[in-house]
Amino acid sequence: DGGITQSPKYLFRKEGQNVTLSCEQNLNHDAMYWYRQDPGQGLRLIYYSQIVNDFQKGDIAEGYSVSREKKESFPLTVTSAQKNPTAFYLCASSVAVTYNEQFFGPGTRLTVL
Amino acid sequence: DQQVKQNSPSLSVQEGRISILNCDYTNSMFDYFLWYKKYPAEGPTFLISISSIKDKNEDGRFTVFLNKSAKHLSLHIVPSQPGDSAVYFCAARANFGNEKLTFGTGTRLTIIP
Numbered sequence: 001d002g003g004i005t006q007s008p009k010y011l012f013r014k015e016g017q018n019v020t021l022s023c024e025q026n027l028n029h030d031a032m033y034w035y036r037q038d039p040g041q042g043l044r045l046i047y048y049s050q051i052v053n054d055f056q057k058g059d060i061a062e063g064y065s066v067s068r069e070k071k072e073s074f075p076l077t078v079t080s081a082q083k084n085p086t087a088f089y090l091c092a093s094s095v096a097v098t099y100n101e102q103f104f105g106p107g108t109r110l111t112v113l
Numbered sequence: 114d115q116q117v118k119q120n121s122p123s124l125s126v127q128e129g130r131i132s133i134l135n136c137d138y139t140n141s142m143f144d145y146f147l148w149y150k151k152y153p154a155e156g157p158t159f160l161i162s163i164s165s166i167k168d169k170n171e172d173g174r175f176t177v178f179l180n181k182s183a184k185h186l187s188l189h190i191v192p193s194q195p196g197d198s199a200v201y202f203c204a205a206r207a208n209f210g211n212e213k214l215t216f217g218t219g220t221r222l223t224i225i226p
Contacts (some may be wrong), residue, residue, distance in 0.1 A: 004156070033213075040122065042115075042202060042216035043157070058213065090156050100145050100206060102214060104156030 003027065004105035006091050011110045013078075013085075021076045021108050023091030032074035033092040033102065036060065043090060049074055050097045078110060085112045116140045117205050119217040127225050132190040134220050136203035139184065143205040147214070148177060148188050151200045160201070161188070190222075198224045 004025045013019045025032065030051050035043040045058030049068040063082025068074055074093075078085045088109050092102040118137045126132045136146075144165035149157035163170040163177045163186065170177050176189045190197055200221045204214045 006156075009154075035216075040218065042117070042119075042218040044216075045213055048213060088154075092156070097213070100147060100162060100214075101159050104149075104158070106156050107154065109154065 004091060004093055004103060006089075006105040006108050009106065009108060011108055013110070013112050015112055016080045018077055018079050019085075019110065021078065021089055021091075021110065023074045023076065023105060024072055025074075025091075025093045025103075025105075026072060027093055027103065028071070029093035029095055029103075030071070031094045031097045031099070032068065033094075034058075034064070034066065034074070034076045035090040035092065037088045037090060037107075046076065046089075048097065085110060115218070116143075117203060117215050117217040119201075119203060119220045121220050122218070123221040123223070125223045125225055126193045128195060129192045132188075132193045132197065132222055132224070134188040134190075134201050134203075134222065136186045136188075136217055137184060138186075138205050140205070140207065140215075141184070142207035143215075145206050146177070146179060146186050147204045148175075149202045149204060149216075151202060151219070157202060193222075193224045195224050195226055198222060 007022045033048040034046040047066040049055040065077045090107045091105040094102045147162040148160040150160045151157040179186045200219045202219045203217045
């Protein structure tokens with residue numbers, strides 16, 4: 001059963017701590033993305049990756065870091081430098097960056113206390 | 114600068130009637146448009162798309178209309194059903210290079226039984 005998994009669904013962290021959000025896909029997609037959703041706002045792109053060992057900054061990359069060591073995995077680290085980390089984080093993938101349709105995971109709600 | 118705008122944050126429609134969700138864009142380089150549907154605490158799911166070479170695309174109860182001169186697209190749902198209650202995002206991209214999707218802020222549709 002192909003798809004995108006994100007874990008955990010809910011995550012709580014203390015202010016000042018780094019936290020890593022997991023994203024795995026078994027769709028054999030080359031491109032992967034991280035978005036952030038805040039109330040009343042659209043999905044804003046944090047980072048994306050076209051292929052393994054490559055990634056590009058999106059619109060709001062400050063305070064975040066990513067890695068793409070495997071095709072299936074694209075973890076996102078929310079660092080202590082991110083000023084407003086509490087949000088709903090969505091991972092997505094597509095066949096390629098040039099391919100229009102993106103498939104989304106179920107999301108992770110991060111709350112920083 | 115919000116290049117994709119959904120000016121109605123919410124919309125309520127009686128069950129069985131037509132729901133019309135609107136989306137405006139400012140970037141004339143956009144030539145592919147998508148609608149996503151999102152339930153609370155879940156990732157968005159792809160609904161329907163349209164290329165700029167068309168002005169209408171239909172899939173069952175869902176029809177998307179594109180007016181390039183007005184830089185406007187709309188999603189029609191007929192007839193509306195309770196399961197259609199969700200947040201709807203429109204997204205757009207310019208189909209050259211590695212352009213990313215740009216999402217609107219979403220419209221929350223509530224279908225009243």
